[in-house]
Amino acid sequence: MSRKSSPFANLxxxxxxxxxxxxxFYLIFYSFNSGGTMxxxxxxxxxxxxxxxxxxxxxxxxxxxVVIALLSALISTIIGVFGAIxxxxxxxxxxxxxxxxxxxxxxxxxxxxxxxxxxxLFTMAGIQLGFYSVLLSHIAFSIPIVVLMVLPKxxxxxxxxxxxxxxxxxSRWNVLTKVILPYITPGIFAGFFMALTYxxxxxxxxFFVTGNGFSTLSVEIYSLAxxxxxxxxxxxxxxxxxxxxxxxxxxxxxSRRAGNQGMGGMRR
Amino acid sequence: xxxxxxxxxxxxxxxxxxxxxxxxxxxxxxxxxxLDIEGNFSLVxxxxxxxxxxxxxxxxxxWYAFLITVISLLVAYPTALFLTRTKHKQLWLLLxxxxxxxxxxxxxxxxxxxxxTYGAANNLLEFLGIGSQQILFTDFSFVFVSVYIFIPFMIxxxxxxxxxxxxxxLDAANxxxxxxxxTFRRVVFPLTIDxxxxxxxxxxxxxxxxxxxxxxxxxxxVITLGTxxxxxxxxTQDWGMGSTxxxxxxxxxxxxxxxxxxxxxxx
Numbered sequence: 001m002s003r004k005s006s007p008f009a010n011l012x013x014x015x016x017x018x019x020x021x022x023x024x025f026y027l028i029f030y031s032f033n034s035g036g037t038m039x040x041x042x043x044x045x046x047x048x049x050x051x052x053x054x055x056x057x058x059x060x061x062x063x064x065x066v067v068i069a070l071l072s073a074l075i076s077t078i079i080g081v082f083g084a085i086x087x088x089x090x091x092x093x094x095x096x097x098x099x100x101x102x103x104x105x106x107x108x109x110x111x112x113x114x115x116x117x118x119x120x121l122f123t124m125a126g127i128q129l130g131f132y133s134v135l136l137s138h139i140a141f142s143i144p145i146v147v148l149m150v151l152p153k154x155x156x157x158x159x160x161x162x163x164x165x166x167x168x169x170x171s172r173w174n175v176l177t178k179v180i181l182p183y184i185t186p187g188i189f190a191g192f193f194m195a196l197t198y199x200x201x202x203x204x205x206x207f208f209v210t211g212n213g214f215s216t217l218s219v220e221i222y223s224l225a226x227x228x229x230x231x232x233x234x235x236x237x238x239x240x241x242x243x244x245x246x247x248x249x250x251x252x253x254x255s256r257r258a259g260n261q262g263m264g265g266m267r268r
Numbered sequence: 269x270x271x272x273x274x275x276x277x278x279x280x281x282x283x284x285x286x287x288x289x290x291x292x293x294x295x296x297x298x299x300x301x302x303l304d305i306e307g308n309f310s311l312v313x314x315x316x317x318x319x320x321x322x323x324x325x326x327x328x329x330x331w332y333a334f335l336i337t338v339i340s341l342l343v344a345y346p347t348a349l350f351l352t353r354t355k356h357k358q359l360w361l362l363l364x365x366x367x368x369x370x371x372x373x374x375x376x377x378x379x380x381x382x383x384x385t386y387g388a389a390n391n392l393l394e395f396l397g398i399g400s401q402q403i404l405f406t407d408f409s410f411v412f413v414s415v416y417i418f419i420p421f422m423i424x425x426x427x428x429x430x431x432x433x434x435x436x437x438l439d440a441a442n443x444x445x446x447x448x449x450x451t452f453r454r455v456v457f458p459l460t461i462d463x464x465x466x467x468x469x470x471x472x473x474x475x476x477x478x479x480x481x482x483x484x485x486x487x488x489x490v491i492t493l494g495t496x497x498x499x500x501x502x503x504t505q506d507w508g509m510g511s512t513x514x515x516x517x518x519x520x521x522x523x524x525x526x527x528x529x530x531x532x533x534x535x
Contacts (some may be wrong), residue, residue, distance in 0.1 A: 009350035013360075016347050019416070020367045023378035026388060030381065038381030039388070083282030105290050108469075108525060110477035112494040113514050116501050117293030120300055120511075140289035143282070203373055203480060208501065221373040225484055229381060237374040244369050252362060 024241060031234035038229050048235040055232065058220070064131070065200060065217040072138035073195035079139070080146025080195075081188055085180065087147070088154045103144045114141060115208030122209060129211030137209050138202065142195035149194060153187035154180075189254050197247065294518070300511035313512035322496075326516070329492040332407075333475035336414045340471050341464065343415065344422035348463075349456075351423070352430045361427055368420035376484045379413045380404065383485075405487030413485045414475060422467040429463025430456075465528040473521055493517050 026038070031049070035042035052058065083103075090096045106114060118140070122133045157180070165179045181188070203218035210219055217240075224233055304310045316322060347364070354360050367375070382388045383404040390400045403409050433456065441451040457464075477494030493513055500510030 009346075009353060012346060013350050013354070016343070016419075017363065020364065020419070023375055023382060023416070024367060024370055026382055027374065027378045037386070039384065039386035039391070079281045079285060082278040083285070086279035086282060099286070102286050102290050105294075108473065108521065110473055110494065110517060110521070112477040112479060112497045113297070113517060114293070116497055116507075116510060116514055117297045118289075119501060120296045120507065121288070121293050124296065140285065143285055143289075197369060201369070201371055203371075204477075207480075208498075218371055218373050221371065221377060222480060222484075225373060225377040225380060229377075229384075233374075233377060237371075237377070240374065241370060245366065248362070248366055248369060 027234050028238040031238045048231045052232045052235045061215050061220050068135055068138055069196050069199035072135055072142055072199045073192050076139045076142035076195050077146050077192040080143045081150055084147045084150040084154055103147050106141050107144050111204030115205040119208045129209055130214040133209040134206055137205050138199045142198055145194045146191035149191035150184055150187040153184040157183050193251050297511045297514050300507050301515045303508040305506050313509045317512050325491055329476055333472050335411055336475045337468050337472045339415045340418045340422045344419055345426055348423045348426040348430055351427055364423055365420050376481055383409050410486035410490050413481055418471045421470045425466040426463040429460035433459055469528040
């Protein structure tokens with residue numbers, strides 16, 4: 001599909017890009033507004049950023065969010081990688097497909113259902129709502145993504161590679177650490193990174209499984225936004241935008257190296 | 269034999285995950301859907317679901333999800349098509365995707381500012397001489413913001429489908445004297461229908477279950493299935509009824525997936 005682009009096409013794209021980015025820059029623009037609203041720019045100020053950095057409660061929430069994201073991404077990557085290796089080693093195609101079907105349930109399910117069903121699960125199991133319930137649910141919804149990122153890499157690996165290693169006397173552990181894992185490293189990184197961003201971005205599931213006293217950034221923004229406009233959210237969003245752009249560049253670099261073109265596994 | 273033992277060993281956490289976080293939650297939702305508000309076993313929730321209140325809600329939820337999906341498609345298809353014709357198309361595609369990585373709540377919050385009484389949208393309307401309007405807390409703002417949020421997810425699969433289209437087919441259509449429009453209608457669109465289907469799937473299902481937007485942007489005027497589930501679970505604490513609605517949402521989800529085919533998101 002490579003043909004010359006018409007002026008109309010270019011104009012259309014410009015409008016789309018404008019609409020996509022306008023709200024984000026609107027937020028960032030007003031984070032420097034000395035007046036307290038998102039309408040009518042009165043003067044330049046960094047007060048909202050100062051206020052943000054002196055708000056210990058909010059900083060703790062940011063820290064919570066990052067800790068949950070890193071921990072859940074790490075644990076789900078480990079479980080997901082081993083799961084993917086297990087799926088690959090399954091002999092029967094039918095078993096493989098049914099496991100993959102179960103694997104995808106959490107990816108296609110709406111967040112509300114995941115959140116509500118996990119809430120029932122944790123209540124039945126007697127797990128207190130808070131840090132651990134949030135961590136567990138983030139691990140739970142990240143595992144299938146990791147599997148989907150790692151599995152294609154495993155599938156493209158030639159089985160003779162493993163046979164050769166075995167013939168040369170490698171133990172099973174050696175095969176795993178010296179052959180399989182290095183081969184699928186790009187997939188593992190992509191999976192970890194996806195899990196990280198899913199966790200950072202999640203609102204609906206977390207909203208169901210947080211108790212009182214524990215909050216992540218999305219949940220906090222939701223409750224602040226329901227109260228109306230306060231410009232430290234704008235300051236916060238400017239910072240988050242910066243971090244996101246950095247993460248996207250990192251991810252782009254990783255996926256380039258991994259060689260998969262489409263940015264697979266996206267979320268609402 | 270050693271092979272099998274070690275395989276099972278590292279499959280254990282994954283298998284446990286499937287049992288406890290995939291199978292158990294669904295069974296629990298189904299189980300709870302048969303409990304009334306006092307925790308007794310009954311079919312009262314299912315009876316309630318088939319009263320006009322809930323059927324109307326389901327219908328309107330469908331209507332909004334349908335609107336959101338159709339508008340997203342109408343915007344996303346040309347965008348994807350034009351993107352494939354640009355130089356550096358992978359870079360442009362990435363730039364389309366970047367906003368989808370910004371936290372959903374922040375984007376919704378931005379629209380509270382833009383659509384507010386004194387926000388940018390009303391300033392523009394004043395400037396055009398139309399005058400200030402109530403934009404926030406209307407159906408329009410709800411559909412607009414939803415479309416805004418879902419567009420990248422619609423563009424991506426369509427873009428990928430267009431990319432895998434064989435360009436010689438276009439030349440062939442051209443050589444055989446087809447007009448641009450005929451080529452699009454008879455060649456391009458049918459061959460990218462899979463991308464359209466998976467795009468619709470990743471938009472329609474979440475659109476049925478949005479609940480934060482109905483609260484923040486639609487001011488509780490719009491009630492989707494998602495809003496109702498959230499309401500029953502977290503506000504009225506009637507988990508039974510919430511689960512019943514969830515069961516119907518799951519059934520709807522499976523119907524849609526079987527209609528559009530299971531596909532990896534964005535693939």
